[in-house]
Amino acid sequence: MNMIDPQKLPRHIAIIMDGNGRWAKSHAMGRILGHRKGAESVRVTVRTCRRIGIEVLTLYAFSMENWLRPAEEIRALMKLLKEYLDMEEDEMMEQNIRLMAVGKLDLLDKNVLEKLQYTMEKTSKNVKMVLNLALSYGGREEIAMAARDILTDGLAGKIKPDEIDQQLIQRYLYTRELPDPDLLIRTGGEWRISNFLLFQMAYTEFYFTKTLWPDFREEELLEAIAQFQKRERRFGRTSEQLI
Ligand code: IPE
Ligand code: IPE
Numbered sequence: 001m002n003m004i005d006p007q008k009l010p011r012h013i014a015i016i017m018d019g020n021g022r023w024a025k026s027h028a029m030g031r032i033l034g035h036r037k038g039a040e041s042v043r044v045t046v047r048t049c050r051r052i053g054i055e056v057l058t059l060y061a062f063s064m065e066n067w068l069r070p071a072e073e074i075r076a077l078m079k080l081l082k083e084y085l086d087m088e089e090d091e092m093m094e095q096n097i098r099l100m101a102v103g104k105l106d107l108l109d110k111n112v113l114e115k116l117q118y119t120m121e122k123t124s125k126n127v128k129m130v131l132n133l134a135l136s137y138g139g140r141e142e143i144a145m146a147a148r149d150i151l152t153d154g155l156a157g158k159i160k161p162d163e164i165d166q167q168l169i170q171r172y173l174y175t176r177e178l179p180d181p182d183l184l185i186r187t188g189g190e191w192r193i194s195n196f197l198l199f200q201m202a203y204t205e206f207y208f209t210k211t212l213w214p215d216f217r218e219e220e221l222l223e224a225i226a227q228f229q230k231r232e233r234r235f236g237r238t239s240e241q242l243i
């Protein structure tokens with residue numbers, strides 16, 4: 001904890017929680033038990049981020065592409081999500097955490113969607129941290145949706161072509177209310193972003209680790225933040241210009 005400068009915290013941390021399947025395999029278990037174990041890392045991560053004062057934590061829990069997985073695994077993930085929301089509802093209220101979700105939510109199972117909407121509504125006045133779940137989420141899909149909505153508003157005369165700029169596009173994304181991620185963490189050893197927050201991560205700092213998600217605990221989260229704090233974010237300028 002004393003590695004971290006409380007004045008230089010990332011406002012928004014996004015995490016690609018990868019490696020549950022490989023964790024399960026290495027423990028001679030089925031993939032679904034790996035996801036179950038991964039849910040414990042979610043609890044630890046949410047608590048730690050809340051405690052140290054992170055404003056927004058976005059967790060990539062299910063991608064658009066994950067719909068291509070075996071039906072049994074999808075069912076188990078949906079069940080786990082519902083269980084997570086049931087278990088954490090009180091904690092979110094106590095900890096003053098607001099739940100949000102980004103993605104093509106209408107594809108989710110009805111009972112999961114209802115629980116999600118209920119919890120988002122119930123926590124909507126909470127202000128200490130946003131826990132943002134990326135569910136049925138795809139970055140390209142999000143950009144396509146934004147383009148559709150912009151054209152719809154354009155045809156209705158609400159916007160003109162020359163008003164379309166970066167800020168306007170931002171306002172049509174799922175994440176319109178949130179700052180861009182400052183830090184992306186990907187566990188599980190892959191060096192890719194798998195269609196996550198494509199528009200929003202233009203200047204995000206990346207931290208990739210081989211640690212599998214079920215093994216990712218507070219210590220490594222703090223290590224990732226400490227590394228982030230050592231980076232120089234130049235946003236295109238020179239080092240000298242930053243002083
Ligand atoms: C990440 O773990 C969880 C989800 C994608 C839902 P994986 O299930 O992708 O685990 P690996 O990559 O197979 O180890
Ligand atoms: C990314 O993990 C999606 C989530 C963590 C929810 P995947 O395991 O689905 O990513 P790829 O397909 O290996 O890139």
Ligand code: MG
Nearest residue numbers: 018019020188
């Ligand atoms: Mg994976």
